[in-house]
Amino acid sequence: MVEMIATVTLNPAIDHTVYVERFVPCSLNRAADSEYSIGGKGINVSKVLAELGISSIALGFLGKNAGHISDELKEMGITPDFIEVPGNTRTNIKIIDRSNAASTEVNEPGPWITPEWLNELKERVLYWAERCEYITFSGSLPQGLNEDIYKELIQIAKEKGARTILDADGESLRKGLESAPYMIKPNIHELKNLVGHPLDDEREVMNVCNEIISSGIEVVIVSMGSKGSIYADSKGVYRAYPLELDVKSTVGAGDAMVAGFLYAVDRGFDGESTARFAAASSSCRIISDFKRIREFYERIRIERWQ
Ligand SMILES: Nc1ncnc2c1ncn2[C@@H]1O[C@H](COP(=O)(O)OP(=O)(O)OP(=O)(O)O)[C@@H](O)[C@H]1O
Numbered sequence: 001m002v003e004m005i006a007t008v009t010l011n012p013a014i015d016h017t018v019y020v021e022r023f024v025p026c027s028l029n030r031a032a033d034s035e036y037s038i039g040g041k042g043i044n045v046s047k048v049l050a051e052l053g054i055s056s057i058a059l060g061f062l063g064k065n066a067g068h069i070s071d072e073l074k075e076m077g078i079t080p081d082f083i084e085v086p087g088n089t090r091t092n093i094k095i096i097d098r099s100n101a102a103s104t105e106v107n108e109p110g111p112w113i114t115p116e117w118l119n120e121l122k123e124r125v126l127y128w129a130e131r132c133e134y135i136t137f138s139g140s141l142p143q144g145l146n147e148d149i150y151k152e153l154i155q156i157a158k159e160k161g162a163r164t165i166l167d168a169d170g171e172s173l174r175k176g177l178e179s180a181p182y183m184i185k186p187n188i189h190e191l192k193n194l195v196g197h198p199l200d201d202e203r204e205v206m207n208v209c210n211e212i213i214s215s216g217i218e219v220v221i222v223s224m225g226s227k228g229s230i231y232a233d234s235k236g237v238y239r240a241y242p243l244e245l246d247v248k249s250t251v252g253a254g255d256a257m258v259a260g261f262l263y264a265v266d267r268g269f270d271g272e273s274t275a276r277f278a279a280a281s282s283s284c285r286i287i288s289d290f291k292r293i294r295e296f297y298e299r300i301r302i303e304r305w306q
């Protein structure tokens, strides 16, 4: 059993999700429904872990407007250990078109983080890395942080013996890889950005995964939205095909995959079962119902590719 898991969200968010019957750009759209939820990728991982019965510690920066995030996390059984910073936590807008479940997202940049606050965060990562078996680092960077921040934090966590998981994009992902995290979960767009060319053939995606594994990263899961996912470790590569579901929103589906991966690791699953469980967890996220996880776990179609 995993001793403890910490999630790091440097740039949390309040997600304002607006549902419209049919989204028309450049016109007046009327909301059929609207909701606010606490988010940011690491916080979402913690929330799904809680759904799956696993407690976690949530770290990062919170602005003056976001004290309620810690309260809500506590109510879910998650331990918040955020640093309160001047400025506001961002509000990210998610417009969901109910006719096809497509999402249009507008994410704010987030508050400005000074070197002083960053040093405090490094102290907390160091503290929790000594006590946790796994630490996830997910999402975009708030203003003022350098793109090598994940590289540095992963190094700190690894030196204290924690296994690290990175879900990032662009330069922060590229630099983070230099510290060889235990696992990464790029989506297909992030992987294309990383390699710098299109990846139209899925076998090519597999080859890129194999290259990443040979560079010292132990597990790669590439999520491909409605096309499913590819899981790779040193023992095998698995292709998971998606279920046809009545999608409510795909926002946070990738974070649910990371949480599903951690659950599987916690239970000592093999590669195939881990790929299956991570996919099942993301399927639950998109219909907002984690009670069906066992059913989805059984139903997901998996092929061994290597
Ligand atoms: N439309 C869909 N139908 C079925 N499954 C889906 C759909 N969209 C996403 N999924 C499932 O969720 C997984 C993760 O999706 P995706 O690749 O969109 O993650 P992501 O881009 O990291 O998302 P986010 O950043 O919002 O967390 C997919 O691999 C798949 O299993």
Ligand SMILES: O=P(O)(O)OC[C@@]1(O)O[C@H](CO)[C@@H](O)[C@@H]1O
Pocket: 011, 013, 015, 038, 039, 040, 041, 044, 092, 105, 107, 138, 139, 140, 141, 251, 252, 253, 254, 255
């Ligand atoms: O701007 P980032 O940090 O890349 O992504 C933030 C975000 O879009 O990711 C989550 C879904 O994965 C949302 O809760 C949140 O709004």
